[in-house]
Amino acid sequence: MSTGLKREHDARFPVARPLAFGQVYATLERLRARGLVHAAASVKVDGPERTPYAMTEAGRAELERWLTEVEAPSPFVSNPLSVKVTLALLTTDEAVAEDYLRRQREAHLQRMREYTRLKVERPSSLLEVLAADYALTHLDADLRWIDAAMSRVADLNKEIHSCPGP
């Protein structure tokens, strides 16, 4: 299951950092302990035993909650952010996605305000200014990517809706 999940994740979310094998197994175990997934019957298909996992009702609810929850802005490449934005744009309702993205942008901008204020108030501390610059550049990159993604999906939707039905 772990290899299958890892392969799926890496293929569908090339933006995100590839998952480590041990990470998948450990995360699955934690989810199972919290009652969000359960192991279905083992299946033996051409080789080693595979244990497919499935979401529980509680798991489904948690997923929906997670999808619309703002991700804490970070200057480092954030797997959760990239995955969440992709999923939000591709799977949820347009209004829901837009609402989430608006709140995500505000969170990013709020964090950027803090870094900018720091630069303005302590311009002589080179170390802090450099660190703030790095953070600002990467947070800005996140926002640009989100904007572009939104525009692409909007264009695609317009295309789809203007095409005649099947």
Added chain:
Amino acid sequence: MRTSTLLRLATTGGRQDGLRITATAVGAAAGTVALLCALTVATIGSGDGPYSSDLLDQRGLHAGVVMTFVLLCVPLLTFVGQCSRIGAPARDRRLASLRMAGARPGDVTLIAAVESGIAAGAGAIAGLLVYLAGRRILDDPTARGAEVVRSLPTDVLPPWWALLAIAAGLPLAATLFSAVALRRVAVTPFGVLRGRRPAPPRALPAVLLGLGAGGMAVFAAIVELLDLDHRPFVLGAALFTVLFAAAAIGLILGTASVASVLGRFLAPRVRRASLLIASRRMIALPSSAGRTGSAIMLAVLIAALVEGLRVNILLSTNHSQEFYASTFDLIDLALALAIVIAAAGLLVNAAEGIVSRRRTYAALVAAGMPRPVLARAALAETLLPLIPGVVLAAATGILAARGVFGTRVQHLDTAIVDDRQVNVAARMVNVPVPWTQLGILVGGSLAVMLVTTAIGLLFLRSASDPDELRTAA
């Protein structure tokens, strides 16, 4: 560059380009008509006429008439040259891609000059047609006794090769004038060059003017000194020409110096925003005033000279008073026309100054600068440097007239005896200074300059439109 490309680039364009081409064509048509009229008068032979006007009837006066027409062409051609600068920024943008592809700066001037030449060519042909049609329409033979008299030499047709020469030569001259008018603009980009302050005013023009005007004022003394009365006439004429040219060149070059000096004087002292902007611009770009004022000042100089001559002649001869008076009236008319045409060049200058600064104007208006303030600044910037020049030109002209033709003439008193005018006595009288005429000349010139500049300001509203601010919404 291939000729076809050249032609194609020279003839494409938008609304401003249409204005430029029209103005050029109209100027060229007028010049062609003037030259053809001169040619016609010059062609009047002993078998032609008679004409109701003495000017045309007497062979001796033809030279003067021809020269007047030819001289009128000078301001006309200058105006045509100035026209090539209308809409120059838009044309430069249009041709910018050509420059990017490696064309030399001379290529752009070539294209602009060719465009002027083509427009002038169309104008010349139109002028020729107007002339030929006019000959038919204005032909008014009336019987007077045994002769047929005409008011205009419509019975004279110059040889066809001469007509063709003018119709072809004028566009060539127009092309040349355009290239010259553009050359300075191409070499000196509008606006202050990065990091370089404008040069301080030079003294040479003042020296030239002083020498020329002074020389003409004391011409009689010089004649005595050099005993020119007993030398060939040509020598005296040449000396006069040199002095006149020195004064004229001094006036023309001096305008830039006047602008610079005036700007430097005003800038630290004025409080009104419009004058502050104008004076700073005079310091930064003094040569633009000289470019347009030169034709006007030349015309005023000649006009003042003529006024002095007129007073002189009217006092000293009695017979054919009306003839001379009416001749001088015609000359006055021609000079007034020349001044108006020269003033049209001011229109181009004022409009160009506004259009090339339109992004700044738009931003200033958006920031709360009232448009009237900007209008007053543009007016002051164009006119102030020219006012001293016009006054000086008039003063020089009248000084020259009095210096060359003398301040005392022999006046013949007349009385009516037996129904005839008879000369009774001769005495020397002082020639008065024609203050009234000079006042009208200077005042009228300034008024015309004011009007044409004000017309040029009409571009201000469209130049400061907020649309100029939009780079991207």
Added chain:
Amino acid sequence: MPRPMITPAPHVVSATAPEVVLSGRELVKSYGSSLALRGASVELRRGEILAVTGPSGSGKSTLLLCLAGVLRLDSGEIRFDGRRIDDAGESARSALRRREFGVLFQFGQLVAEMTAAENVALPLLLGGARRRPAQAAARGWLARLGIAELSDELPSEMSGGQSQRVAVARALVTEPAVLFADEPTGALDTLAGEAVMTELTRVARDAGTAVLLVTHDARVASYGDREIVVRDGLIR
């Protein structure tokens, strides 16, 4: 989740509701056949710095120009200090822009032939001030922006960032209630732009001037207290 490299202090917004100094309601503006603003509404509070962002062509510059009174609305209402200003005449709106508003663009707003001090003094001279006090006030503002030594230089003799700071001084010299800034750092590189934004926000906050900052750059927007996003002529 990895820890941030440094921990910036959290940004606290004032708890009391500040009054609205400028508001626009249901603003509609078209250019020819296309609608730039479709009923946008916005409020600017006294002393705050409001960032207006959005993709290019969204109408944010149009919004700024309408609020400043440069463009006339097709419909809608604009109130400054409670008074309606969208129905005023051209000279009244021009006077408003001179005294109560300051306007700052990307480039091209300084008179190239006048020195920095003269450019900054211009609004005061237009308001009828005498030459000497106007020049003194201008030099004071240039000093406040850290460019006192450039007072007698021409704009063409300075760098882009320096001439933009002269423009900031000119915009603030009449101590306006609102400063409209349209992409003020658009033509500048990162560090020059940062210098301009730092000085602009510092001086504006000191003077209590509200700032309407139009930008497409999130890093510039982060100098503001609040952000509104314009998309397709509406505030989203």
